[in-house]
Amino acid sequence: MQQKxxxxxxxALKAPTVPRIGISDTNRVRRCFRLTSSNKATWLHQKQIKGGVRRGFTLGGYPAMLNVMS
Structure with a gap:
């Protein structure tokens, strides 16, 4: 899923019924927001290294990182 x-x-996001959801940012490449069913929210930077699998690196929690990420 992608959105701004x-x-x-x-x-406005509600805790999902599935274990977790990931939402990619339409404004910033490789930035992702992850929300788990236990309502834990984190920011990720996703990267694919040398054609391998895509990996997500945790940047921090929400809302603590919101001002830094803007």
Whole structure:
């Protein structure tokens, strides 16, 4: 799923029924927001290294990292 990741959009998200969901930011390449069914929210930087599998590196939690990420 892709959408513009704003504070308003992120606050409107509900905890998913599946273990977790990932939302890619339409404004910033490789930035992703992950929300788990236990309502834990984190920012990720996704990268594919040398044609291998895509990996996600955790940048921090939400909303603590919101001001840094803008």
């Amino acid at each position: 990741l704003t504070d308003v959009a992120l606050r």
